Amino acid sequence: xxxxxxxxxxxxxxxxxxxxxxxxxxxxxxxxxxxxxxxxxxxxxxxxxxxxxxxxxxxxxxxxxxxxxxxxxxxxxxxxxxxxxxxxxxxxxxxxxxxxxxxxxxxxxxxxxxxxxxxxxxxxxxxxxxxxxxxxxxxxxxxxxxxxxxxxxxxxxxxxxxxxxxxxxxxxxxxxxxxxxxxxxxxxxxxxxxxxxxxxxxxxxxxxxxxxxxxxxxxxxxxxxxxxxxxxxxxxxxxxxxxxxxxxxxxxxxxxxxxxxxxxxxxxxxxxxxxxxxxxxxxxx
Amino acid sequence: xxxxxxxxxxxxxxxxxxxxxxxxxxxxxxxxxxxxxxxxxxxxxxxxxxxxxxxxxxxxxxxxxxxxxxxxxxxxxxxxxxxxxxxxxxxxxxxxxxxxxxxxxxxxxxxxxxxxxxxxxxxxxxxxxxxxxxxxxxxxxxxxxxxxxxxxxxxxxxxxxxxxxxxxxxxxxxxxxxxxxxxxxxxxxxxxxxxxxxxxxxxxxxxxxxxxxxxxxxxxxxxxxxxxxxxxxxxxxxxxxxxxxxxxxxxxxxxxxxxxxxxxxxxxxxxxxxxxxxxxxxxxxxxxxxxxxxxxxxxxxxxxxxxxxxxxxxxxxxxxxxxxxxxxxxxxxxxxxxxxxxxxxxxxxxxxxxxxxxxxxxxxxxxxxxxxxxxxxxxx
Numbered sequence: 001x002x003x004x005x006x007x008x009x010x011x012x013x014x015x016x017x018x019x020x021x022x023x024x025x026x027x028x029x030x031x032x033x034x035x036x037x038x039x040x041x042x043x044x045x046x047x048x049x050x051x052x053x054x055x056x057x058x059x060x061x062x063x064x065x066x067x068x069x070x071x072x073x074x075x076x077x078x079x080x081x082x083x084x085x086x087x088x089x090x091x092x093x094x095x096x097x098x099x100x101x102x103x104x105x106x107x108x109x110x111x112x113x114x115x116x117x118x119x120x121x122x123x124x125x126x127x128x129x130x131x132x133x134x135x136x137x138x139x140x141x142x143x144x145x146x147x148x149x150x151x152x153x154x155x156x157x158x159x160x161x162x163x164x165x166x167x168x169x170x171x172x173x174x175x176x177x178x179x180x181x182x183x184x185x186x187x188x189x190x191x192x193x194x195x196x197x198x199x200x201x202x203x204x205x206x207x208x209x210x211x212x213x214x215x216x217x218x219x220x221x222x223x224x225x226x227x228x229x230x231x232x233x234x235x236x237x238x239x240x241x242x243x244x245x246x247x248x249x250x251x252x253x254x255x256x257x258x259x260x261x262x263x264x265x266x267x268x269x270x271x272x273x274x275x276x277x278x279x280x281x282x283x284x285x
Numbered sequence: 286x287x288x289x290x291x292x293x294x295x296x297x298x299x300x301x302x303x304x305x306x307x308x309x310x311x312x313x314x315x316x317x318x319x320x321x322x323x324x325x326x327x328x329x330x331x332x333x334x335x336x337x338x339x340x341x342x343x344x345x346x347x348x349x350x351x352x353x354x355x356x357x358x359x360x361x362x363x364x365x366x367x368x369x370x371x372x373x374x375x376x377x378x379x380x381x382x383x384x385x386x387x388x389x390x391x392x393x394x395x396x397x398x399x400x401x402x403x404x405x406x407x408x409x410x411x412x413x414x415x416x417x418x419x420x421x422x423x424x425x426x427x428x429x430x431x432x433x434x435x436x437x438x439x440x441x442x443x444x445x446x447x448x449x450x451x452x453x454x455x456x457x458x459x460x461x462x463x464x465x466x467x468x469x470x471x472x473x474x475x476x477x478x479x480x481x482x483x484x485x486x487x488x489x490x491x492x493x494x495x496x497x498x499x500x501x502x503x504x505x506x507x508x509x510x511x512x513x514x515x516x517x518x519x520x521x522x523x524x525x526x527x528x529x530x531x532x533x534x535x536x537x538x539x540x541x542x543x544x545x546x547x548x549x550x551x552x553x554x555x556x557x558x559x560x561x562x563x564x565x566x567x568x569x570x571x572x573x574x575x576x577x578x579x580x581x582x583x584x585x586x587x588x589x590x591x592x593x594x595x596x597x598x599x600x601x602x603x604x605x606x607x608x609x610x611x612x613x614x615x616x617x618x619x620x621x622x623x624x625x626x627x628x629x630x631x632x633x634x635x636x637x638x639x640x641x642x643x644x645x646x647x648x649x650x651x652x653x654x655x656x657x658x659x660x661x662x663x664x665x
Contacts, residue, residue, distance in 0.1 A: 005504065005505070005506050005508060006506070006508055020509075023509075071503065072503055073503065074372075074501050074502070074503055076368070086511050087511040088509075089509070089511070090508050090509040091503065091508065091509075092499070092501045092502065092503050092508065093501075093511050094368070094371060094501055094511070095511055096364060096367055096368075096394060096398075097364070097390055097391070097394060100360065100361065100364035100367075100391075103356070103357075103360075103361040103362075103364035103365045103367075103368070104364045104365070104367050104368035104371075105368060106365050106368060107325075107327070107364070107365035107366055107367060107368025107369035107370075107371075107372070107376075108368030108369065108371060108372045108501065109368070109372075110325065110352050110354075110368075110369065111324070111325060111352075111368065111369040111370075111371075111372035111373065111374040111376075112372045112502060114324055114325065114351050114352055114374055115372065115373055115374060115493070115502065116502070121502070121503070138357060138358070138361070139357065139361050139364070142356075142357040142361065146354070
């Protein structure tokens, strides 16, 4: 990205909103910020409308702070709660339809390769569990089969939250939600394993309670997608509204699920990705 | 990449020497795309359009296109085409019949996103019940997507309309998608002599920044930009924005009229317009009607012909003016519902004089005698 793009024309300086001025003066474009720097720079997301305590909102902040090259990143989202926040994100981002995010990202990435063969253009899909594991699963998996150079991040709140709390494929078995009035009668979809056998070069499950782990996963996923092929990051991001949690109970819930083993975290690193990370991270895992 | 000479659209369409080729409609698609300077094409098989996209694949292998692949289903292909168009390249795809319906959610989305995608619809019946035969019923579904719709009579039209569609769709004041329709099998699988421009000529490339909306490449402003967020808030400003955007999309379709008029030499073509009886139709029904009109002439019946080339925008004013003194209008169609007759009835002053039919569907050909019978009925 040309930094001149965000620069304010001198005659408009007095009328530009404060938040935009901050984006120009203290934003993360071209900077090497990470989650440890949160609070010291202007974040890419501003005044989102998500609920208090929302696991998605925190995860999105962490993802956006972890992007290795925000100035060259285009996000493809999908229908769901996260779409409500994406209009507040200072990156080019696409909300096409429900479930087609990985197909849109495929066309976008291939076209950007044609237009900018010598530049980095990271295409990152960020969508919910319904969009990724249910309605869009065929297109998600087909993009992995085709070895597209895109990163797929699932914000897993284990429900269709934006439509009022319905069961999704990622909902835990026996959970009672709308459209599962007697409790969900099949297990949570193990998409991380599916991703691994479907051709992803790097797969991680993580959560916003461990922000450094999340940051590392997002960075690795994007770098591996750039160099090798598809990558998948699944983030447990609970919904306080539909799961009837108090806002301050969300992170405790995340930690608890990890501790009791009902939402394990971890990484799958392909041999090629291992080689790449070693060269980039100087041998440290 | 194959080295071709970039020529002005005006030259390619109207001035360049043309060579004669005896080819199928599918091959006419290939000839058009060869000269269209398309960056990327995405395919998915369905009869009767598969051969067209095989041939476009051959163009990719020969170095005429920079990127080509097979997608996983029509909805996905139309989504992949969306991503490519949003990234600022010229894209092409084709489908037909059940594929059109499978992809349907994407078509109004293309329009709302102001994407100048050109898609060939090589029509066939939809499954009610199962069929793979010729039929134009999918066009009925497409009428209100906001996409522009051109209907080719033959392979020559298909070649010309496809090439011109890119230039019309990419005008900044239009910049919405165009569907170029041709009757599957009748056009795609038959051979005729058509004239094509020299194959080392091609159109100028697409300039992504001619788009009236930002390209999603993180190179152009504004950076805080979501495609397309208007309905994401529940308040009056959000509703008003969405409503005014839809009006602007409609207006973009209206603004296409002058470009279609120029490049296609009118939204319709008329022969013998003063006749009491007019046959008004589109696609291969026009060719069948020509035969019927010749037979009617032998019987001493004077019948005129109106060939509709642009279905969206619809030539409303042209038809109103043409039919002021007409006694009867016959609308032969290759579908069950008679969507074209409905369209014509909605604009003709006295709609009772519009005879909806004859109609054939489910794969039947249109016997010229059927049209002739209708002409005779109008006389008596």
